[in-house]
Amino acid sequence: MRIITISREFGSGGREIGKRLADALNIAYYDREIITAIAKKSSLEEDYIERILESSVLKQYPVTFSRTITHISTITNNAPNLLAQQHKVIKELAAKGDCVIVGRGADIVLEEYQPLKLFVYADMTAKVDRCRERAISDEKLTDREFERKIKQVDKARASNHNFISSLAWGDKQGYHLCINTTEIEIKSIISPISAYSECWFERSKK
Amino acid sequence: MRIITISREFGSGGREIGKRLADALNIAYYDREIITAIAKKSSLEEDYIERILESSVLKQYPVTFSRTITHISTITNNAPNLLAQQHKVIKELAAKGDCVIVGRGADIVLEEYQPLKLFVYADMTAKVDRCRERAISDEKLTDREFERKIKQVDKARASNHNFISSLAWGDKQGYHLCINTTEIEIKSIISPISAYSECWFERSKK
Numbered sequence A, B: 001m002r003i004i005t006i007s008r009e010f011g012s013g014g015r016e017i018g019k020r021l022a023d024a025l026n027i028a029y030y031d032r033e034i035i036t037a038i039a040k041k042s043s044l045e046e047d048y049i050e051r052i053l054e055s056s057v058l059k060q061y062p063v064t065f066s067r068t069i070t071h072i073s074t075i076t077n078n079a080p081n082l083l084a085q086q087h088k089v090i091k092e093l094a095a096k097g098d099c100v101i102v103g104r105g106a107d108i109v110l111e112e113y114q115p116l117k118l119f120v121y122a123d124m125t126a127k128v129d130r131c132r133e134r135a136i137s138d139e140k141l142t143d144r145e146f147e148r149k150i151k152q153v154d155k156a157r158a159s160n161h162n163f164i165s166s167l168a169w170g171d172k173q174g175y176h177l178c179i180n181t182t183e184i185e186i187k188s189i190i191s192p193i194s195a196y197s198e199c200w201f202e203r204s205k206k
Helices: A014-025 A032-041 A046-054 A069-096 A124-134 A143-164 A186-203 B014-025 B032-041 B046-054 B069-096 B124-134 B143-164 B186-203
Strands: A003-008 A028-030 A099-102 A116-121 A177-180 B003-008 B028-030 B099-102 B116-121 B177-180
Touching: A003 A014, A014 A028, A014 A099, A014 A116, A014 A186, A028 A069, A032 A046, A032 A069, A046 A069, A069 A099, A116 A186, A124 A143, A177 A186, A186 B186, B003 B014, B014 B028, B014 B099, B014 B116, B014 B186, B028 B069, B032 B046, B032 B069, B046 B069, B069 B099, B116 B186, B124 B143, B177 B186
Parallel strands: A003 A099, A003 A116, A028 A099, A116 A177, B003 B099, B003 B116, B028 B099, B116 B177
Antiparallel strands: A177 B177
């Protein structure tokens, strides 16, 4: 079974690598499908599920009371359940066969499949540039705001990863290949990364 | 100009990657040649030069006096000079044309050439295994001793790197591609890494 998990810094182009890599290897690609599957099984809206799962799991366990207690309670009640559902869906999808899964802690959840674990990262300037270029028209943020958003999203990703793993999110020791996309056009490196993946999976047959 | 620098944890196979990559790309490979060049220019023995350059530069500036003061003084007098000579030789070699240089701070020293910077690493167990397999017959160390040696060498490498760079040695942000050799046979990944390098240098022509 060839499972490739892609962990990535926000704005580094990890999703694009994932999609293109799945195409190149002619295997399934899972990303939004995971949310859709959870939505089908629950009575919740996709956007709501995504918002909960993308926020830090630690924030979902409030230690103080505040005026937003009702909202926090809702999150508290849903979050562990949604996380568990997400893990279940990821395992179900992986069981179907070869695939690329972007984010969502799949590198840890699918440990038993011995996935090839990639980490995609870039300099802050490159990530801000990428976010600006790809921003939807109603998302007019300044560079400083983009930078704040990148840090915020990555902080949540790190905290959610560290919740289920002993190795810190982004620590190269937890990945097989770490790719810095700062100075490159992503589509130009798909062919060697795809070849690298083939070699990597080949080794386990020996 | 295509310059590839390879930084690596001791025992991770970085030197083998460097050698094979240079062969695959049909470009020069520099490693021991640097020491030989320094020896030719100075009246010092190669082994002595290597020992000085591979120990931590920080240790070469003693803050306390001890019984070994004569020895320390010799190192103190030679070390900065040898480091400067090493940087000079690295620059002279790079100026000759495309090459792969392993270690010796070449990633920082050759910044002006915009080298492709690789970092090679592995789990401790894999590094100990590799050291044991490659140990020369009179180097019979226990696994624990190999582990101690690996940590010692890497500590010196880190300290020498951090002496000339603001980014910590091994921090993935300072490299373009970080390769974990834990579970792979090095010769099997040379072709994709070589292809990755070609793509990377190609991008700078655009």
